[in-house]
Amino acid sequence: MMKKEFVGERIRSRRKALKLTQQALASGIGVSHVAVSQWEKEETVPRGENLLRLAEWLQCTAAWIIDGDGEVFAAPSSVSHLSTLPLISLAQAALWLQEQRLSIQQQATRFLYSDVPLSELALAVMLEDDSMQPDYRPNDTMIFDPAVAPQPGDVVLARVNGIAQVRIFRLLAQHQDEEIFSLRPLNEDFPAVTSSENSLKLIGTLMEMRRYRSK
Incomplete structure (x- = not known):
């Protein structure tokens, strides 16, 4: 069962660790910054292609975002540029x-x-x-x-x-x-x-x- 109550906190903490604003993350994924805000407030949950793109930008697995499972890579790659x-x-x-x-x-x-x-x-x-x-x-x-x-x-x-x-x-x-x-x-x-x-x-x-x- 998905632990939806922790999804937003994981997204927010990982975004801040990579020094990304909500606008920067949203632009990279191709969604509005409102969508990112809703994910972090746990009003909605990222799904499908948006979830995969979010995982790519947060340098982690989709499973970690949703369930807290999997490794989180500490070093950002292209996002740092x-x-x-x-x-x-x-x-x-x-x-x-x-x-x-x-x-x-x-x-x-x-x-x-x-x-x-x-x-x-x-x-x-x-x-x-x-x-x-x-x-x-x-x-x-x-x-x-x-x-x-x-x-x-x-x-x-x-x-x-x-x-x-x-x-x-x-x-x-x-x-x-x-x-x-x-x-x-x-x-x-x-x-x-x-x-x-x-x-x-x-x-x-x-x-x-x-x-x-x-x-």
Whole structure:
């Protein structure tokens, strides 16, 4: 019989031992921080894929979470390399590589956490339109890193004539130190653009995408 009365205490103590906030743990699992809070208060019990992901992030077995059985590994692995990223609007992202970046960081009220190796310039945005359908949808959360140079076919965040957009990168030509490239959407209803005819500035290369189930 599951000892439900101890589940929340085990989750909370293990999370604190690994120096994870509820938000960081929730982001890694792919649930809301409210869900983690409910687990720790024993209002609900993690199940299925959420339980497996929780065990992975807490460096323990699912059996230990539910029943207190099994070994708990003291040394965190990739969780110790957690990065904190501001989740900003596309309008703010258009100014990210300019002098306003520090101000935007300081004003941010929403953050994501990632165990993917990222530079200090990394940022997160939410897709706002249908331009990248069918692979990417509105409200998909995307993490970009300006320190990673894109390869042909990579998804990038770029400033297109002053507006931040998510597009597919394609290198067209290399002239000395200047790259001529195009940015194209996946949705054919939106136009492709080239750096030879438009004001384009690459902001970052896609490192991670998250899609949360709507209620």
